[in-house]
Amino acid sequence: MLKHRKIHITAVAAAALASTFLGAGVANADSGNDRPLKAIDSTVITEVTPLGLKVTGLAVEYNGIVDLGAADIDESSFLVDVTLNQPGVAPLTGERAVVNAFTSSDIEVGGVSEPGKYIILELDENDPLARASYDSGRFTTFYDLTGSYDVSQTKIIEGANQRINAHPGRDVANSGVRNLIVDEYDAGTFSAQSGVTLPYRFFTPEVQEERKYPLVVTLHGYGESGTNNLGQIAGNQISVAFADPKRQESDPSFVLSPQADPTSLTNGAWWRGEMQAGVVELVKKTIAENPAIDPARVYLTGLSMGSYGSWGILPANSELFAGALLVCGSGNEAASVATLGDFPIWAVHSADDVVVPYDAPGSDYRIFKALEAAGHPVTWSEWAGTLPDEQQEALAEEAHDRAAATGSQHLFTTFPAGTTPVFNHFSWVPTYTNDVMLDWLFEQ
Numbered sequence: 001m002l003k004h005r006k007i008h009i010t011a012v013a014a015a016a017l018a019s020t021f022l023g024a025g026v027a028n029a030d031s032g033n034d035r036p037l038k039a040i041d042s043t044v045i046t047e048v049t050p051l052g053l054k055v056t057g058l059a060v061e062y063n064g065i066v067d068l069g070a071a072d073i074d075e076s077s078f079l080v081d082v083t084l085n086q087p088g089v090a091p092l093t094g095e096r097a098v099v100n101a102f103t104s105s106d107i108e109v110g111g112v113s114e115p116g117k118y119i120i121l122e123l124d125e126n127d128p129l130a131r132a133s134y135d136s137g138r139f140t141t142f143y144d145l146t147g148s149y150d151v152s153q154t155k156i157i158e159g160a161n162q163r164i165n166a167h168p169g170r171d172v173a174n175s176g177v178r179n180l181i182v183d184e185y186d187a188g189t190f191s192a193q194s195g196v197t198l199p200y201r202f203f204t205p206e207v208q209e210e211r212k213y214p215l216v217v218t219l220h221g222y223g224e225s226g227t228n229n230l231g232q233i234a235g236n237q238i239s240v241a242f243a244d245p246k247r248q249e250s251d252p253s254f255v256l257s258p259q260a261d262p263t264s265l266t267n268g269a270w271w272r273g274e275m276q277a278g279v280v281e282l283v284k285k286t287i288a289e290n291p292a293i294d295p296a297r298v299y300l301t302g303l304s305m306g307s308y309g310s311w312g313i314l315p316a317n318s319e320l321f322a323g324a325l326l327v328c329g330s331g332n333e334a335a336s337v338a339t340l341g342d343f344p345i346w347a348v349h350s351a352d353d354v355v356v357p358y359d360a361p362g363s364d365y366r367i368f369k370a371l372e373a374a375g376h377p378v379t380w381s382e383w384a385g386t387l388p389d390e391q392q393e394a395l396a397e398e399a400h401d402r403a404a405a406t407g408s409q410h411l412f413t414t415f416p417a418g419t420t421p422v423f424n425h426f427s428w429v430p431t432y433t434n435d436v437m438l439d440w441l442f443e444q
Helices: 011-021 245-250 273-289 305-320 333-339 364-373 389-406 435-443
Strands: 002-004 039-049 052-066 078-086 089-096 098-104 116-123 133-135 140-142 149-153 170-179 186-191 197-203 213-219 254-258 293-303 323-327 345-350 378-382 410-415
Touching: 039 149, 052 078, 052 149, 052 170, 078 098, 078 116, 186 273, 197 273, 213 273, 213 305, 254 273, 273 293, 273 305, 293 305, 293 435, 305 323, 305 333, 305 364, 323 435, 333 364, 345 364, 345 435, 364 378, 364 410, 378 389, 389 410, 389 435
Parallel strands: 039 170, 213 254, 213 293, 293 323, 323 345, 345 410, 378 410
Antiparallel strands: 002 170, 039 052, 052 116, 078 089, 078 149, 098 116, 133 140, 149 170, 186 197, 197 254
16 A cells, blocks of 8 residues: 655655666566566554564565565665544644564564565554554554554665665555454354353464363453453453464463453443353363363463452352462452362452452462462562562562462462552553463463
């Protein structure tokens, strides 16, 4: 998709224009006919980062195979502009910083240069304009990114085999969006006997015959609610952490992620009994319809509202699950102590959480204290959620080893006041990036 904008001629622009038309080299296209290579389209690339969905790349498509040999591409060869439109608000506009560029035959980031029809521009994910979603005042809402990015090649790109002339002022708008990992999920809707209807997303691993795989069930927080059947897998990493290719290499698994809508009169939030019953029905149906799922290795994870739902589901359904990773939640202390004394749970909570209080009746902290008082050993740990990942994982490994040495099925991690990234309720940010915690879940 091409767009043209007015060009203000400066000395630099004039030189670039001159290089466009003078001494033009010829690039070989994949058809074998000689023709100048030029950008004809682009595709936005998004990833679910610890802080949500972001645009981390742009795949610029050319009209033939780009083969630059071992030559590096100067990141300053491209100008990337973005316009993010939100109803009732002035558009956010600006330029995105290109931090890496390479040729590719596929739309990806983090790759290595190879001949292909794309030049991949990796973009700075810490840029405020990297965001692919916004807070609509109720739930996370996603920008319509189609046509929101314009790219122009402002410098000549040369390699051992090719020369690609610049086209300053000739913008190529993105006609598509590739959501890495997220696009690999199937979408469905389940009408439960409890009377609720659950939109859900379902990730399937590469299944080999005669092999069984775990199922991870994720219950999102309030901010990822709605009816778009997207927020629960793109709002944060609660789901994609398990579908991530690196995690799938070590622990291939199915991932089931239903979505709640607290504003719905017929559905509601995860703490509603009918919604919890609907989740249990959906899990059982999923197991029955997918013989490759190992029914002895079904795991539950929930954050905030989803952790409330998990604590509500587990007392009556602990036999359905093998373990749980629960973040900043609350439940019924008496029911949990009576039924979950031997059930593996690793819980995480920020000490200064102002949304779900850390030390209040029914909080996960209070539940673990009650479990310990009832004679069930608890492994307590504490570290700053803002430490580098490697340090957090080392401290988690130490807690894991202490639990194994004492036979403890219950681990509780506290992030001290002032050490949770972004906001004191966001204890899930350092949880789903902690490989040791995820490893522990798959060990159950």
